[in-house]
Amino acid sequence: MAETTTIRISRGTHARVTRLAAERHETIDETVSRAIQALRQDVMARDLATELTDDETAWLDADAG
Template identity: 80%
Template sequence: MAETTTIRISRDTHAQVARLAAERHETIDETVRRALRALRQDTMAQDLRAELTDEESSWLDADAG
């Protein structure tokens, strides 16, 4: 495992993460890493669903050549 640090979370949150990690047969670190990736992906998906600005539309409609 890489170098570690400590973060403060509630006992309830720790129990939930530990339970989920055990169900997935992975470490808490792996579970948290997956959760962070899923959150980043969700943010990207929200950005992609947003309406294009006028500037973005103009750029996409520009003649390439």
């Protein structure tokens, strides 16, 4: 296992992540890593779903040659 550190979380959160990790047959570290990745992907998806500005559209439509 890589170097570790301690983070403070509530007992309720600890119980939920422990239960989720057990259900997924993963370590808590793996479950937390997957959750962080999912949150990052959610942010990217929301960014991609926003309307382009006129400047962005013009840049994408510009002739590359």
